[in-house]
Amino acid sequence: MPTYxxxxxxxxxxxxxxYEAAMLRVAKAFDMELEYMEDVACCGxxxxxxxxxxxxxxxxxxxxxxxxxxxxxxxxxxxxxFGSLKDVLYHxxxxxxxxxxxxxxxxxxxxxxxxxxxxxxxxxxxxxxxxIDAIRAKVTNPLDxxxxxxxxxxxxxxxxxxxxxxxxxxxxxxRVTGAKVTEYPLWKQCCGATVLPVNEPLAIRLARDKxxxxxxxxxxxxxxxxxxxxxxxxLQQLGMKESYGExxxxxxxxxxxxxxxxxxxxxxxxxxxxxxxxxxxxxxHLVE
Amino acid sequence: xAETDEKASPPVTLVDPIDMSKLDPSFRDDVKSMPxxxxxxACFACSTCTAACPIANQWDFKPHQLIRMIxxxxxxxxxxSREIWECLTCFECQERCPQNVRVTDxxxxxxxxxxxxxxxxxxxxxxxxxELVDKGQLYVVTADWEREDLDxxxxxxxxxxxxxxxxLKKTRTxxxxxxx
Numbered sequence: 137m138p139t140y141x142x143x144x145x146x147x148x149x150x151x152x153x154x155y156e157a158a159m160l161r162v163a164k165a166f167d168m169e170l171e172y173m174e175d176v177a178c179c180g181x182x183x184x185x186x187x188x189x190x191x192x193x194x195x196x197x198x199x200x201x202x203x204x205x206x207x208x209x210x211x212x213x214x215x216x217x218f219g220s221l222k223d224v225l226y227h228x229x230x231x232x233x234x235x236x237x238x239x240x241x242x243x244x245x246x247x248x249x250x251x252x253x254x255x256x257x258x259x260x261x262x263x264x265x266x267x268i269d270a271i272r273a274k275v276t277n278p279l280d281x282x283x284x285x286x287x288x289x290x291x292x293x294x295x296x297x298x299x300x301x302x303x304x305x306x307x308x309x310x311r312v313t314g315a316k317v318t319e320y321p322l323w324k325q326c327c328g329a330t331v332l333p334v335n336e337p338l339a340i341r342l343a344r345d346k347x348x349x350x351x352x353x354x355x356x357x358x359x360x361x362x363x364x365x366x367x368x369x370x371l372q373q374l375g376m377k378e379s380y381g382e383x384x385x386x387x388x389x390x391x392x393x394x395x396x397x398x399x400x401x402x403x404x405x406x407x408x409x410x411x412x413x414x415x416x417x418x419x420x421h422l423v424e
Numbered sequence: 425x426a427e428t429d430e431k432a433s434p435p436v437t438l439v440d441p442i443d444m445s446k447l448d449p450s451f452r453d454d455v456k457s458m459p460x461x462x463x464x465x466a467c468f469a470c471s472t473c474t475a476a477c478p479i480a481n482q483w484d485f486k487p488h489q490l491i492r493m494i495x496x497x498x499x500x501x502x503x504x505s506r507e508i509w510e511c512l513t514c515f516e517c518q519e520r521c522p523q524n525v526r527v528t529d530x531x532x533x534x535x536x537x538x539x540x541x542x543x544x545x546x547x548x549x550x551x552x553x554x555e556l557v558d559k560g561q562l563y564v565v566t567a568d569w570e571r572e573d574l575d576x577x578x579x580x581x582x583x584x585x586x587x588x589x590x591x592l593k594k595t596r597t598x599x600x601x602x603x604x
Contacts, residue, residue: 149571149580150563157574172581177588178561182513183552184597185532187539189459191595195588227459234459245587294515295528325478326514333548334509338479342512345478407574 137167138265141203141210141253145217146178147363154407155363158392159213159258161405165274166266170211176202179220182291182330190238196224197238200255201247209254211261213392215362219291219299221255226298257292259361259391263305271312276400278314282421284394285318285355285386286310287346287369289362290326309391310359313398314423320353322346329364343368344376347384357418358388366390370412387415397422447497454537455494460529467491473517473527483507487517487527494530503538509546539596554601557592560585 148155163170176199185192200221203210212218228235229251239248262271286306293301307317328342346369350358360366370388377383393406397418408415456464471488474480480487485507493502502508508531517527539545555562561583565571568578592598 144580144583146561146563146580146583149576149583150565153571153574153576156571157576160576174582175584175587176582177585178556178563180556180588180592181552181562182532183549183562184556184592186509186513186535187545187549187553187600188592188596189532189536191592191597194591194595198587198591231459241591290512290514290516294519295526296519324516326512326516328512330513331479331510333552334506334546338482338510342478405574410570 137169138261139169139171139208140256140261141173141206141208142170143173143176143199143203143210143212143217143221145212145214147216148214152363152366152390152410154393154410155213155366155390158390158396158401158406161401162262162392162396162399163258165399166262166270168261168266171208173199173202173210179217181216181220183333185220185223192220193224193227193234193238194241196220197228197249198242198245198247200225200253201242201249204248204250204252207253209256209261211256211258213258213361213390214364215257215289215291216364218255218257222298222300225251225255257301257361259309260301260305263309268308268312271309271395275313275395275398277422277424278398279394279418279421280314280423282315282357282418283318283355284310284315284357284359285320285350285353286323287327287350287358287360287365288323289360289365290330292361293324306359306361306391309395313394315357315394315421318350318353318355320349320355322349325349327365327368329368332368339368340372340376343372344382347373347376347386350386351384355386356421357394357415358386359391359394360388361391373413385413387411387413387417389415389418394418442496442498446500448499449497451497451499451502452495455530455533458530458533458536460526461533463523463525464491464494464530466523467495467521467525468523470522472520472522473525476516476520478514478516479510479512483510487531490534491525491527491530494534502534503541503543508534508538509549536596539600545600550601553592553597557589557597557601560588 328339
């Protein structure tokens with residue numbers, strides 16, 4: 137069965153252990169061997185790229201080079217990490233001079249980025265390597281057609297030539313659980329997470345635009361595959377209620393939570409009680 | 425109204441006049457030579473990037489204007505603008521550019537240039553840099569009981585932050601925020 141280098145980054149383990157646990161349980165059910173990478177740290181996020189391009193390259197090239205030692209693809213549940221690692225790999229594959237400079241920095245540790253492995257988002261690896269049919273075979277408690285809106289997150293989708301992610305992947309992964317995919321106009325739009333440190337009202341406006349678009353389209357739930365997007369769409373709903381009296385009542389679930397529940401896992405196993413907007417409502421949509 | 429001999433008022437302009445003496449022709453070459461900046465000069469000012477940007481309506485300088493300002497050599501205005509730092513990095517502009525100008529990547533280049541040349545970097549961005557150089561990560565696990573409840577290791581397996589701290593102390597992050 138496929139073995140992967142699991143790169144967690146810092147945000148999922150610290151803020152979304154429910155995402156981590158649900159992902160590990162789902163992976164285990166399909167014999168995907170996710171092995172935590174050793175001796176790696178944070179990707180630095182797009183913020184690091186903004187003020188220290190070279191540092192961002194070296195930090196992420198280092199992670200990729202560590203992965204290359206055993207030759208297994210790197211898998212991550214976080215769009216921020218995915219974006220950083222994919223972007224760095226793309227930049228260094230297209231810039232021989234810079235790759236040499238970065239590798240000079242890594243030499244001290246005996247590392248070298250060669251570009252021999254892929255960086256992948258967990259949902260893409262699940263879709264491609266396990267396949268929809270094998271997933272369907274394990275769905276024992278399908279959803280009853282509940283309306284779920286997908287928020288992909290920018291760094292999963294764009295730049296397309298870098299991320300190589302096909303949006304249909306998540307749609308199929310949602311449909312196989314028995315849920316319906318709610319189409320909504322702003323499906324591609326940013327959640328606002330990146331601008332939070334610089335302009336909070338702007339970040340809130342973006343989350344609000346998104347939630348309004350989703351609510352109006354008739355969704356009952358939202359699914360995300362990124363902790364930063366999770367913060368913006370889930371946690372911020374509590375803040376909006378408190379600060380502006382706005383109530384969207386849209387529970388936000390990490391994708392493996394939904395699949396896990398449809399595969400018969402308990403709400404504790406997928407950490408449902410840690411979702412900020414109470415998400416227990418989804419249990420009523422499971423067909424026994 | 426018929427044309428009369430009323431005195432013409434100054435023309436209404438949408439932007440402030442450009443001070444030609446401040447233009448820096450080397451700016452475009454600087455940006456062009458930075459990562460993914462090569463296509464900069466292919467811009468034909470169609471403003472598709474601005475139409476794609478979800479926050480351009482809140483900006484004084486729209487994305488297509490920023491690109492034009494780079495081409496004109498308005499170094500100071502671009503590198504001191506709040507717009508480059510507010511860019512969501514959502515890549516909607518870049519995805520739609522019919523000339524394949526890597527607009528978002530170019531704004532990343534501008535931020536790096538601004539940081540290198542001593543223009544103001546927003547304080548909270550520097551705070552993140554400080555976190556990275558001091559702790560090697562942006563988020564630290566505080567509620568390890570939450571992890572244990574889910575049968576996860578209390579500490580993140582494999583996490584090691586020293587090398588990242590060491591790397592970033594030597595690069596621009598270290599120069600901007602210092603190390604401990």
